[in-house]
Amino acid sequence: MKTILYSLYTKSPVIISDSSGDLNMVSTKSYIPANNLIGALASSYIKEAKLRTDTAHLDENFYDWFLSGKIIFQNAYPVITNSKELSYPIPFSLQYEKLDPEKVHDLFFGGDVDKQTKQFNSIGLFKDNELSTISIEKKLNPHHEVDRSTGAVKQSVFFNYESIKEGMQFNGIIDIPDDMYNKFEAFLKSSNFINLGRSKNTQYGKTQLFTYSYNDRPTVELKDKNKFTLELISDTIIYNDNGFSSGSFSDLERQLKLKFGDNIKIENQMLRTVQVENFVGIWNLKKESEIAFAAGSSLLISNCNLSNDELSKSISTGIGERINEGFGSLRLLGNCNTISINDKNKVTEESLPSGINSDTINRIRKIVLAKIEEEVKLKAYEVKIPKGKLKNSQLGRIEILIKKAANEDNFINEINNIRDTAKEKYKSCHIGNSDFLKFLTEREYKNKINLKNLISEKNKEYEKIQNPLIRPDDTQYEFNITKLFLTTLLVAIRKNNKGGN
Numbered sequence: 001m002k003t004i005l006y007s008l009y010t011k012s013p014v015i016i017s018d019s020s021g022d023l024n025m026v027s028t029k030s031y032i033p034a035n036n037l038i039g040a041l042a043s044s045y046i047k048e049a050k051l052r053t054d055t056a057h058l059d060e061n062f063y064d065w066f067l068s069g070k071i072i073f074q075n076a077y078p079v080i081t082n083s084k085e086l087s088y089p090i091p092f093s094l095q096y097e098k099l100d101p102e103k104v105h106d107l108f109f110g111g112d113v114d115k116q117t118k119q120f121n122s123i124g125l126f127k128d129n130e131l132s133t134i135s136i137e138k139k140l141n142p143h144h145e146v147d148r149s150t151g152a153v154k155q156s157v158f159f160n161y162e163s164i165k166e167g168m169q170f171n172g173i174i175d176i177p178d179d180m181y182n183k184f185e186a187f188l189k190s191s192n193f194i195n196l197g198r199s200k201n202t203q204y205g206k207t208q209l210f211t212y213s214y215n216d217r218p219t220v221e222l223k224d225k226n227k228f229t230l231e232l233i234s235d236t237i238i239y240n241d242n243g244f245s246s247g248s249f250s251d252l253e254r255q256l257k258l259k260f261g262d263n264i265k266i267e268n269q270m271l272r273t274v275q276v277e278n279f280v281g282i283w284n285l286k287k288e289s290e291i292a293f294a295a296g297s298s299l300l301i302s303n304c305n306l307s308n309d310e311l312s313k314s315i316s317t318g319i320g321e322r323i324n325e326g327f328g329s330l331r332l333l334g335n336c337n338t339i340s341i342n343d344k345n346k347v348t349e350e351s352l353p354s355g356i357n358s359d360t361i362n363r364i365r366k367i368v369l370a371k372i373e374e375e376v377k378l379k380a381y382e383v384k385i386p387k388g389k390l391k392n393s394q395l396g397r398i399e400i401l402i403k404k405a406a407n408e409d410n411f412i413n414e415i416n417n418i419r420d421t422a423k424e425k426y427k428s429c430h431i432g433n434s435d436f437l438k439f440l441t442e443r444e445y446k447n448k449i450n451l452k453n454l455i456s457e458k459n460k461e462y463e464k465i466q467n468p469l470i471r472p473d474d475t476q477y478e479f480n481i482t483k484l485f486l487t488t489l490l491v492a493i494r495k496n497n498k499g500g501n
Helices: 034-048 060-067 178-190 249-260 308-316 358-382 392-404 408-416 420-427 436-441 445-449 451-461 475-497
Strands: 002-010 025-028 077-079 094-097 104-106 117-119 123-127 130-134 138-146 153-164 169-176 193-195 206-213 227-232 265-270 273-276 290-293 298-302 330-333
Touching: 002 178, 034 060, 034 178, 034 193, 060 178, 077 123, 077 130, 138 358, 169 178, 178 206, 249 265, 249 298, 249 308, 308 330, 358 445, 358 451, 358 475, 392 408, 392 420, 392 475, 408 436, 408 475, 420 436, 445 451, 445 475
Parallel strands: 025 153
Antiparallel strands: 002 169, 002 206, 077 169, 094 104, 094 117, 123 130, 138 153, 193 206, 227 298, 227 330, 265 298, 273 290
C-alpha cells in the first residue's frame, strides 16, 4: 500500500448536506466525507474516459478504483491554510472546563471530576503536546423556491442553504495498492478541479484538488500500550449477527476483540450513535440509512498484548463496514491530561466588531437602504406645489430626462437645453421661495433630500452592528436616490393636479 495526502481548497461555497430539523434549512457538515470525494472523482473519470454512466462499472479502472473497495479513502477535515498536517475530531473523553476553557481534562486518565467540563465537538490538531482547535467558516444563503413546471419563482416560498465558505482547506489521505498507484495518481493530478456536494452545477461546490506523496502516516508510540484511548475518528458502521447496522456496545466490543485480541478489556467508553445516509448520483437516490457510532466516540482499552507495530497495522485498516468510503477510521491516544490549548494556530471565522457574520450584515444593510428609500419618497410627497400649474405633458418631459440621464450633471445639462417657452412654464410654478426650474437647475432638491444626514442617522442607529454600516461617498447611489426623489415628486404633482392626496 502507498499513501497519498490530498488537499481540497473550496473555491466557492460548498454544501455537504447534513440532517436538519428545519424543513426550510439545508445544513452542511463541517468536513468533506470520503464518499463525496469518491462520487466527484468517479464523475470526473466518466467524463475523462467518455463512459456512459449506466455502463461505467464495466470499465476496469472505474471498477477497481471506485467500486471494488481496494482503494481506501479517508474523510478530509479542516486544517490551517497551506498545511500538510492532518486534523481529526477531538475525542469525547477529552474535555475542557466550563469556567476555564484553557484547561483540558482526559476523563479516561483521572481528569478532575470535581470540575464541570464540556465536550469539544470540534476538529483538532495534536502537535508537540498541544491541541489546536480548528473551526470552519460557514455562511447562510437565502433562496426562493422555483416552480419546476413554469420555471418561475414561487412568491413567499423561500429556504436557506448553509454552506462552507470559499477559501477553506481540508486534508485527508488515500491508501492505494501498489499495482494501482501510478495510474490512479496520474488521474488525481489530472482532476485538478472537482465539484462537490449539493447544487454543484450552479453556484456551489467548486473545489481545487492537490495531492502529495505521504510517508508520515502516524505510527503508534504509546508509553503504555497496555492502557490507551481508542478513538473512532470517523463515523463507524458495525453490523450485528443478522447483517444489520447496530448501535449496540456488545456488537462493537465483539469487533474490537477480533482486531485487538480476545483478552482486551474495555474499562470505559463514551459513545454516541448517529444515522448515516448518502446520495448516490447514478441511482438518483439515497443509500439506505444506517446506524453508526459517531466520530469522536472513545473507548479506554487495557490488557492489549499487541506490539506497537501490530497496533499501527491494526488501526491503519480501520474497523467495521464501508471502510473504503471513509467509515471506521481509528487512532490511538495516550494520557492527554498534560495537553495544553494552543490558540495561536486556531482557524477562526472572520471576526466583526458585533460578532454578527458578514452575510447577515449585508442583509441588514439592504433593509436599511430600503428604509432610506422609503423616507426619500415621503420627503417628495411633503413638497408643496400649487395645484394645476404644470400639465402632465410638462411633467412627463422632466420624467423622461431624469430617467435617461446617466448622471446628475447630464440631467442638469438637459434641463438647461430645453426651449425657453417651456422654461417659462416651469418658472411660473413656485416651490416655497423658488421656482420649479431653479429648484432643478440649481439642485435645490438636495436640501429636501438631505441624503448625508439620512445616512448619518442610520449609521448612528445601527453602529452596534457595524460602523459605518453605509458609506455615503458613492456618487452613483446618490444619483439613484435623486432620481427616486424626483420621479416620486412628479407622481405627487400629478396626484395633486387630480385633487388626490
